[in-house]
Amino acid sequence: MPADSSTALSPEKTSTPLTSTARATAPTPGAKVRARWLLALALAVAAFNLRPAVAALGPQLEQVRTSLHMNAGVAGLLTALPSLCFALVGLLAPRLARRLGPAVTVCLGMGAITLGIAARSFAPDSAAFLLLSAFALAGIAVSNVLMPVLVKRYFPDRIGPVTGLYSMSLALGTSVAAGVAVPLTTALGGGWRVGLGVWSAAGALALLLWLVQATMLGRDGAGTPGGHTPRIRITRSPTAWLLGVFFGLQATAAYATMGWLPQIFQDAGISATQSGLLLAVTMAVGAPLSFVIPSLAARLPHQGPVAAVLAACGLASYAGLAFAPAAAPWAWALLLGVANCAFPLVLTMIGLRSRTSEGVAKLSAFVQGVGYLISVPGPVLIGVLYQREHGWSGPLALLAALMAVQLVLGLRAGRPRQIEDEV
Structure with missing residues (x-):
C-alpha cells in the first residue's frame, strides 16, 4: 500500500486551511499508513470468523442432535438457518451502518458472533441452541454485507487486493473450522x-480489534440528518439483479459441493477417508485463489471473462463427476474448487459497481439478500433428486444447467457499469 497522503483512513478530503492546533494534532503520513494496515488486519480477522459457526457444526451435528434430543425437523431448520439469516438480517445492515457507522456496526457483529458461539455451547435444549445460533448468524450476516462497504470506503484504490485478503481469510476460516473441528474436539476431550x-476465542480476538477500529473511526460513514445523499432505488438496477442471481447460483453450487461431494465420490467406490480429503482439497484451493482472483478482476475493465473461466471449470468438473467420477477424482475436486471462487469474484464486482460506499452498502445488502434466498432450496432439491433416482445423473445435470446460466449472467454482470447510472 502506498505511503503518500492518499492513504488516510478518511475517504474524504477537504480544502479548508488547517489551524495551528489542527496541524499539530494531524496524523503523520506514517501514522495513516499504520492505521490503514491495522484496518486491513481487522478486516482479515473478522472475515476468518464469518464461517466457523457453520463449518464447525456440520461434522458434529449428529452429536449435537443426540445430546439435545433434536428432532429431524429442527435439524433441517438448523441447516437452512445460515442462508435465511444471511438473506433476511443482511438487509438491515445498510440501515445500521447509516445510523452507527460501518465500523461500529461490524464491531457489534463481531460481538454477536462471539457471544452467540460461546453461549450456544451451554444451550440446555434444541430451542436455545437454535436461537443462539441465529444470534451468531445475525452478526455474521451484518458483517457479510459491510465487508465490501469498508473496502470501498477506506481502500478505494485497493479494492482488488483488500477484497482478496479478506476473501482468502474467509476461505481459510471455513476450511480450518471444517477440517479441525472433530480432531480439536477429540484433543480437548470436552465433547461437542x-x-x-x-471458536469464540477467534471471535474475541476479532472483537478486540474492532473495538479499536470503532474507537478510531467511530461513526465515520454514518448518515447525518442534514446531509443530502442521492436516493438509490436498487431494485431498478439491472446490474443489481444480475449480480443477485449470479450470487445465488454460485452459493447454490458451493452449498451443494459442501453437502454432497463426499457422497458422490463414495457412491463411485472411493473410501470415506479419501472422499473427505477430496472435499478438503476443493475447499483449500479456494484460499490462495480467493486472494489472486479479486486482484486480477479489479484490474480488468470487464470481469465477465473471469466469470466465464470459473464457470467452465465447474462444467468440466460436473461432466467428470457424471461420467467418470473415479477416473480422476483429484482433477474434478480441483476444478470444482476453482469454480467456487466465483464468490470472491462477485464480492469484487459489488465493490466496483458503485461510486460511493453507500451505494456499495445497498448493492451488497441487495445482492446477498437475493442471492442467499435463491440458494436455500438448491441443496435440498439435489437431495430429493438423488433419493428419487438413486444416482447422480439428474442432480449433476441440474447443477450443470445452473452453472451454464451462471456463466451467461457473469458475462453480463461483468460489464463496466455503475448502479447510479442505471437508477
Whole structure:
C-alpha cells in the first residue's frame, strides 16, 4: 500500500486551511499508513470468523442432535438457518451502518458472533441452541454485507487486493473450522460443547480489534440528518439483479459441493477417508485463489471473462463427476474448487459497481439478500433428486444447467457499469 497522503483512513478530503492546533494534532503520513494496515488486519480477522459457526457444526451435528434430543425437523431448520439469516438480517445492515457507522456496526457483529458461539455451547435444549445460533448468524450476516462497504470506503484504490485478503481469510476460516473441528474436539476431550465453543476465542480476538477500529473511526460513514445523499432505488438496477442471481447460483453450487461431494465420490467406490480429503482439497484451493482472483478482476475493465473461466471449470468438473467420477477424482475436486471462487469474484464486482460506499452498502445488502434466498432450496432439491433416482445423473445435470446460466449472467454482470447510472 502506498505511503503518500492518499492513504488516510478518511475517504474524504477537504480544502479548508488547517489551524495551528489542527496541524499539530494531524496524523503523520506514517501514522495513516499504520492505521490503514491495522484496518486491513481487522478486516482479515473478522472475515476468518464469518464461517466457523457453520463449518464447525456440520461434522458434529449428529452429536449435537443426540445430546439435545433434536428432532429431524429442527435439524433441517438448523441447516437452512445460515442462508435465511444471511438473506433476511443482511438487509438491515445498510440501515445500521447509516445510523452507527460501518465500523461500529461490524464491531457489534463481531460481538454477536462471539457471544452467540460461546453461549450456544451451554444451550440446555434444541430451542436455545437454535436461537443462539441465529444470534451468531445475525452478526455474521451484518458483517457479510459491510465487508465490501469498508473496502470501498477506506481502500478505494485497493479494492482488488483488500477484497482478496479478506476473501482468502474467509476461505481459510471455513476450511480450518471444517477440517479441525472433530480432531480439536477429540484433543480437548470436552465433547461437542467444547468443540463448538472454542471458536469464540477467534471471535474475541476479532472483537478486540474492532473495538479499536470503532474507537478510531467511530461513526465515520454514518448518515447525518442534514446531509443530502442521492436516493438509490436498487431494485431498478439491472446490474443489481444480475449480480443477485449470479450470487445465488454460485452459493447454490458451493452449498451443494459442501453437502454432497463426499457422497458422490463414495457412491463411485472411493473410501470415506479419501472422499473427505477430496472435499478438503476443493475447499483449500479456494484460499490462495480467493486472494489472486479479486486482484486480477479489479484490474480488468470487464470481469465477465473471469466469470466465464470459473464457470467452465465447474462444467468440466460436473461432466467428470457424471461420467467418470473415479477416473480422476483429484482433477474434478480441483476444478470444482476453482469454480467456487466465483464468490470472491462477485464480492469484487459489488465493490466496483458503485461510486460511493453507500451505494456499495445497498448493492451488497441487495445482492446477498437475493442471492442467499435463491440458494436455500438448491441443496435440498439435489437431495430429493438423488433419493428419487438413486444416482447422480439428474442432480449433476441440474447443477450443470445452473452453472451454464451462471456463466451467461457473469458475462453480463461483468460489464463496466455503475448502479447510479442505471437508477
